[in-house]
Amino acid sequence: MTDTPGPGRKRPTIYDLAELAGTSPSAVSAVLNGSWKKRRISEKLAGRITALAGELGYAVNYQASLLRRERSNIVGMIVPKYDNRYFGAMAERFEAVARAHGMFPVMTCTQRDPELEFEAARALLSYQVDCLVANGATDPDRIADLCAAAGVRVVNLDLPGSKAASVTSDNFAGAKTLTHLILDRCRDDLGHAGPLLFIGGRAGDHNTAERIGGFRAAHAERGIALPEEAILACGYSPDKAERALDARAGALPPGLFVNSTITLEGVVRWLNRAVPDHAGRMRYGCFDYDAFAAQLPDNVGMIEQDVDGMIAKVFALIEGGPASPAHFRIPCILRTPPLPRG
Amino acid sequence: MTDTPGPGRKRPTIYDLAELAGTSPSAVSAVLNGSWKKRRISEKLAGRITALAGELGYAVNYQASLLRRERSNIVGMIVPKYDNRYFGAMAERFEAVARAHGMFPVMTCTQRDPELEFEAARALLSYQVDCLVANGATDPDRIADLCAAAGVRVVNLDLPGSKAASVTSDNFAGAKTLTHLILDRCRDDLGHAGPLLFIGGRAGDHNTAERIGGFRAAHAERGIALPEEAILACGYSPDKAERALDARAGALPPGLFVNSTITLEGVVRWLNRAVPDHAGRMRYGCFDYDAFAAQLPDNVGMIEQDVDGMIAKVFALIEGGPASPAHFRIPCILRTPPLPRG
DNA sequence: CAAGCTTGCTCAATCGATGAAGCAGAATTG
DNA sequence: CAATTCTGCTTCATCGATTGAGCAAGCTTG
Structure with missing residues (x-):
């Protein structure tokens, strides 16, 4: 696939592809982001560009792409820990559901440190998340304030806050x-x-x-x-x-x-x-x-x-209209041993 | 802190801050990214800008910032699953060590699906990672090829590959x-x-x-x-x-x-x-x-x-010079019950 | 065959942050 | 007091992708 792979190479851009294909960068852009039919690019040119992109191992530069778009489709979540079943399952489920909704999940682990929690939230804002899930945040309202200033929706998870919708177990x-x-x-x-x-x-x-x-x-x-x-x-x-x-x-x-x-x-x-x-x-x-x-x-x-239930509720809130700071309690699941003991 | 928080707001940019502070965007940029001493901005102006940024809840736009820089300082890792102790601990440790090295970690979970694995690697490349850790990848060499074309360093973890350095348990x-x-x-x-x-x-x-x-x-x-x-x-x-x-x-x-x-x-x-x-x-x-x-x-x-040992080795390889496709086997830890039984 | 439409592109401005180069005005020097 | 240096900024091109506007050629239509 790749010509002569080796480190220190520059990532190819649409300008490189355009030159190689003898066309313009905007044609390349249109082909690679799927808007080419709308932009009336011929099937022939589209095919040529696609093939070339494959050969060179082209991958869009999201930094450039997102700078231009108004929505990023990135959902962020801060998580206290990964290495326990509960938060591990949360992280995994969050990823899967975000993807199923066509969003890109970015998570960051805060080690239960309130200061890191806030910094992590700010870092995720800097990545232009459209929406932030504050999972197990000790000071969710501080994060809610930060996000409000940036016009970013927040949902609290596992621990409730007063300034954004919250989803917790009952x-x-x-x-x-x-x-x-x-x-x-x-x-x-x-x-x-x-x-x-x-x-x-x-x-x-x-x-x-x-x-x-x-x-x-x-x-x-x-x-x-x-x-x-x-x-x-x-x-x-x-x-x-x-x-x-x-x-x-x-x-x-x-x-x-x-x-x-x-x-x-x-x-x-x-x-x-x-x-x-x-x-x-x-x-x-x-x-x-x-x-x-x-x-x-x-x-x-x-x-x-009920991790699945909680995450489902979180995404319902994300997709839903303007969120009021309501508190949703998701019922837990009681697991008893299969056979009675004496 | 925030004036009148509310959704639908635009994130403030350095241009907004510049106007409010009666100065130029580049002065604001210099102040906020810490290069202001080098750029000879007065302490007074720096203070004013910093205060304003705090009030407005300003957060840099990494999309714009990274577009301009040549290194992103982002390290990516693909992980098969989070919801087990082993990979959960990996994820957590990876994050902590990346941060300690001044890098920003981004992880993505591949559900043990080879196709998703490859797509996830491409997505991370699109986020301009400087380096990618392929954790438990079923086809690490395919990912190594993709990264080589983009000039991005890869390290295989948990499962070895032949085209990049690998770290596994012994x-x-x-x-x-x-x-x-x-x-x-x-x-x-x-x-x-x-x-x-x-x-x-x-x-x-x-x-x-x-x-x-x-x-x-x-x-x-x-x-x-x-x-x-x-x-x-x-x-x-x-x-x-x-x-x-x-x-x-x-x-x-x-x-x-x-x-x-x-x-x-x-x-x-x-x-x-x-x-x-x-x-x-x-x-x-x-x-x-x-x-x-x-x-x-x-x-x-x-x-x-030995998750800590494995991650430490991974970062040593990332920081170290040009990586040869060597395979490092990290000794495991034997845990026996505290008391002998009979 | 002129007027108008369609097709298949290209041009150029733009997103926000960065940093080299430049430029006043003040301070210092010979 | 002219020449130089220093201070504290501002200006502008740039990163790569996106997208509205525009344009030339080919095709219809009356």
Whole structure:
């Protein structure tokens, strides 16, 4: 295909192609961007140019192309992390759906750093995104202000903001459902009436707060009093969970609501270490999904966030008319083990 | 900060700022891109322009800026998938290191589709990447040709190619080490001399082939004969593993080499279903890492690929001089359970 | 066969940022 | 005080693709 490939070569431009084909740059441009029929370029010339472009490995310069167009068709998303199932799936789904809508997705990972978050948003604006998805942004309203000044639409994802439309999981409802399930199983399998222990996350965290709300609501609906010590918002990491459990006074209730698989990792480690005979004598559920964690014998259910549903809603908002700062809560999916255990 | 934010606004340009500040566009440009000292713009004017830019939420138009510069400082990477730990970690690490090197990372996910792979590479070229990382590309040489024509450097990652430098895990050595470990534990804990069963992956797959090579080599080093049926390259998915195990004739050897955590999921499911009393009577290892899988009682070790090391090598190649199509194999990390089991 | 339409192109302005070259006016020097 | 240097700007061409306007040749039509 390529003549004599080698580094240090200049990328061919429409001017190069025009000279080689003995025609004008605008004819080349029209042929290569598909507007040639409209611009009455003959099939013959079009064929010649296309073939030449193929030979030279021509690729448009978007920098030049987009400078001239008024819409870029680029959708940007900032993401806190990739290396966990939830945000990884978000990133992947976002890409696929953007492409299906004829847009070009650009993502950037902010490492949960609020300053980087803002800089990343500005960088994406500089790439002339038509639209920005602020995924898990700690200060979405600051980003919304920036985008408003640039006339760029924003949608918040995973964490809500007040200045743009927001799509999140229905953390409250999901947590309430899961809490009821764990309470049911504690009662049926172990004869334990509650309350459960909530572990993991940060109380200041919006989603954790909503989940704690659901956790409390489920207890309230059953008339179970919930002492303050029943909420251990000790952070997410396995180590923090282990240390929090070590530091806890009093007997461990046999029912646990674990706020993420990361935390569950610490919980399992702690159980294996500190409660040698725990097998079969605990019931827990986790707000997050992991295939191996789902197979742990005393795990009675996991909440999986509906990533596809959330991304679909995001694109509906992007395509839809002028966005009001509404908050859409997407129901979560409860995953229970295939067979009942005893 | 912003006056009256609202959609449909035009992004401010240096021309807008120049008019508002009563100065020329090039002064504004110089101030905003930091070259103002060199261009002898007064501190006073610089301050005025900077303040104005802040007020209006100005962000450079990279399309225009990059069109004028000769290097873009954009590094592109194509990735097969995000939603697994390995490629998720790759993506995240790639971003972080690119930023640390003062480059802007752009990634695009190819869904393991060879055609999309090529199109994605072309799209990244259109974004004027200075350098492209072809991660897990099924046809890296085709991409290398395309890039050579554009004078863009390529580095292959995870899967090697012949026309550009390649960085992969040392799959052979990793698999050999893991095989020896499993054989040791089979002998010591269960009195089983081998051979093991290899399960998962596709034999045509470069990395699987290398791992099978390591698996064979370990057996050969111990003088253990390895029948053909000991290699079950049945694909990666849990279902395929389950079905392959169902279809297998003869007794299951007590030692397994599992080629990925995805496959392990199926293996564990099958064991739970088809071998009720398997606990404590099996030893297996997995070429891949997952925190929960690591806690499975009969799992004697997992191979974690050294993502940080691989990405570091990739950037060393990017920064380094003219790249020869050498193949660098990065050693894997063996992760064994913290406490010996019996 | 002149007037008008169609076909198949080319011309030239434009998008926003950049930076070499240039140009007043002030400051310094001999 | 003329010559030179320095300061602090401005002017303008440029990057590559796009697109409205224009133009020459060929074809219709009355």
